[in-house]
Amino acid sequence: MDKAAAKQKFVDTFGELVEELKTILVQYKMPQEAIDWFVNSLNYNTPGGKLNRGLSVIDTYCILKGISTSDLSEEQYKKVAILGWCIELLQAYFLVADDMMDQSKTRRGQPCWYLVEGVGNIAINDSFMLEGAIYMLLKKHFREDSYYVDLLDLFHEVTFQTELGQLLDLVTADEEVVDLDKFSLLKHSFIVIFKTAYYSFYLPVALAMFMAGITKQSDLKQAQDILIPLGEYFQIQDDYLDCFGTPEQIGKIGTDIKDNKCSWVVNQALLKVTPEQRHLLDTNYGKKDDESEARVKKLFNDLGIEKTYTDYEEEVVGKLRQSIANVDETNGLKKEVFSAFLAKVYKRSK
Secondary structure (H helix, E strand, O other): OOHHHHHHHHHHHHHHHHHHHHHHHHHOOOOHHHHHHHHHHHHHHOOOOOOHHHHHHHHHHHHHHOOOHHHOOHHHHHHHHHHHHHHHHHHHHHHHHHHHHHOOOEEOOEEOHHHOOOOOOHHHHHHHHHHHHHHHHHHHHHOOOOOHHHHHHHHHHHHHHHHHHHHHHHHHOOOOOOOHHHOOHHHHHHHHHHHHHHHHHHHHHHHHHHHOOOOOHHHHHHHHHHHHHHHHHHHHHHHHHHHHOOHHHHOOOOOOOOOOOOOHHHHHHHHHOOHHHHHHHHHHOOOOOHHHHHHHHHHHHHOOHHHHHHHHHHHHHHHHHHHHHOOOOOOOOOHHHHHHHHHHHOOOOO
């Protein structure tokens, strides 16, 4: 099955899940107006985007079982796809709330949910309901499975970890008050590991492992020890592309400099600047005008940040490849799970 067909099959499953969630509201005797609102929120906020996190659950499960997607029974496919959609619901929950906190205008090429006519602050409750939908689906489809509590624990812990990352991001990089003294590579590492790596890289693999019966703590730790550094590398790559990639290349206009983001790029610059260059950063970083952004970008070029990134990339990928080579496959965990993730990330340009 090619990528487009695999994605379409996954998307088709979401329609079934919306109907299941709708039925729960009907059983609660919710008025039709509220049911329609929830269904609209689900469809507007969840299935957009690349769906990489959700699809990764299916891909990982198939690698662990040594089969292709087409070999899965209808029941197997639906269960593993539900776990994938639970991650996409978690992502939707985060994004709806995050867009309100950041006062963002667009998401995935359309207005942010809170800016849709008639929504406004109701989006706060909608974000809660997107998260709640995860646990309704898990209860319906996994309650009789031995790993049900493991799934609940995993989702609760990863959600809290992500919220910790968001908290540090918000208090470190206030868009209204620029203070580069708050920035550090240590803070950046914590933010990206907790805000991105756990739910985007570790969660899909851990979910597939539980469903495949690979539940030993030693195996979960093996996965975490590779996937968390891989997730950090992915986000550093994102920070780099935001500054040095073109809009045609990355599909968006980079805004980290104007948004006063505690990015890897500015933290590397802070390690290299002279007092005069530091003054230039202090007076231009986080400003909303194009001229200030251009001065910062020129400074990044003068400091050789592109070379710093290239050296970092080769070093971290070398370490990741070594870690993957050392994976113990005794209990069913497979090196291919991690090499497949690394192949998607290494040298990506968007």
